[in-house]
Amino acid sequence: MDRPMRVAAIHDLSGFGRCSLTVILPVLSAMGVQVCPVPTAVFSTHLGGLGEVEYRDLTDYMEPALEHYQKLQIGFEAIYSGFLSTKEQIGHCLRFFECYPKALKVVDPVMGDHGKPYRTCTPAIQRRMGELVAAADIITPNLTEAAVLLGEAYPFAPLTRAQGKSMLVRLSERGPGQVVMTGVKLATGEMANIGYDREKNAFWAVDCDYVPVSYPGTGDIFASVLTGGMLTGDSLPMAMDRATRFIEICIKTTFGYGSDTRYGVMLESCLPELMRRDVPERYHIF
Numbered sequence: 235m236d237r238p239m240r241v242a243a244i245h246d247l248s249g250f251g252r253c254s255l256t257v258i259l260p261v262l263s264a265m266g267v268q269v270c271p272v273p274t275a276v277f278s279t280h281l282g283g284l285g286e287v288e289y290r291d292l293t294d295y296m297e298p299a300l301e302h303y304q305k306l307q308i309g310f311e312a313i314y315s316g317f318l319s320t321k322e323q324i325g326h327c328l329r330f331f332e333c334y335p336k337a338l339k340v341v342d343p344v345m346g347d348h349g350k351p352y353r354t355c356t357p358a359i360q361r362r363m364g365e366l367v368a369a370a371d372i373i374t375p376n377l378t379e380a381a382v383l384l385g386e387a388y389p390f391a392p393l394t395r396a397q398g399k400s401m402l403v404r405l406s407e408r409g410p411g412q413v414v415m416t417g418v419k420l421a422t423g424e425m426a427n428i429g430y431d432r433e434k435n436a437f438w439a440v441d442c443d444y445v446p447v448s449y450p451g452t453g454d455i456f457a458s459v460l461t462g463g464m465l466t467g468d469s470l471p472m473a474m475d476r477a478t479r480f481i482e483i484c485i486k487t488t489f490g491y492g493s494d495t496r497y498g499v500m501l502e503s504c505l506p507e508l509m510r511r512d513v514p515e516r517y518h519i520f
């Protein structure tokens with residue numbers, strides 16, 4: 235190949251606060267993957283507690299941008315979607331999928347956290363997100379999003395291994411051959427990222443060294459490192475492990491400095507870690 239792997243990244247652009255395209259671009263570039271951002275909206279900051287946000291919707295931009303790429307015969311090895319603010323944007327993501335049938339289709343179904351949908355995530359978006367998930371190869375819901383996709387109540391109690399596996403399998407039955415659930419509290423007391431590969435009939439877990447603080451953008455960093463790993467030769471558990479370990483470094487660094495949590499993790503100091511490409515070995519069979 236005469237160029238790096240290339241990803242169309244369909245997400246919002248939050249200017250301040252280190253989430254969505256603001257972290258996805260540097261993460262994938264550091265991993266040697268070219269990103270073509272397809273912004274769905276521009277926000278002055280993310281929506282997590284930084285006051286009245288200045289906002290421009292870009293739903294109308296998505297289809298013409300796709301047509302332009304098609305006209306130029308630009309190839310993409312992956313189409314990766316995240317935070318979507320209107321149900322029409324989900325239709326545009328599906329068009330990207332149709333136009334690039336060979337691309338790896340990664341859907342981070344950003345809809346909520348801690349048992350609650352985000353205020354922008356209307357019932358219509360929740361319904362259509364199911365269609366996008368059905369067309370995906372890999373999905374990366376947190377536990378809240380997994381429950382929404384399955385139409386179940388959020389499980390407040392820690393999950394047993396059997397419950398975790400059952401959720402992974404049932405999500406995979408909706409379409410995607412690989413499912414990774416993030417931030418799962420297990421009955422063993424661990425917090426883990428758990429994954430399932432339907433074709434290989436394999437279940438994986440990577441334990442997280444939990445830090446008692448929450449930052450915006452960690453889900454986006456997780457899914458982008460996972461995507462970068464999958465495009466550059468990692469197996470699913472290796473990519474899960476790489477993503478988990480990298481966020482852990484970002485979180486510990488940021489927590490150590492005691493920075494305002496609303497400003498996100500100190501990605502800039504941690505990016506060199508992603509370039510090392512050591513072989514992950516902390517994952518285990520779930």
Ligand SMILES: Nc1ncnc2c1ncn2[C@@H]1O[C@H](COP(=O)(O)OP(=O)(O)O)[C@@H](O)[C@H]1O
Binds near residue numbers: 375427445451456
């Ligand atoms: N406080 C934390 N301590 C350790 N790891 C964390 C913490 N917060 C997030 N992570 C890591 O980042 C991943 C994604 O974060 P999560 O909060 O689950 O995503 P989302 O932002 O989509 O809800 C987690 O699965 C975990 O690996």
Ligand SMILES: Cc1ncc(COP(=O)(O)O)c(C=O)c1O
Binds near residue numbers: 282
């Ligand atoms: C505008 C916007 N995009 C994306 C995200 C996703 O962030 P996370 O990676 O924490 O799920 C958020 C969360 O605050 C957000 O407000």
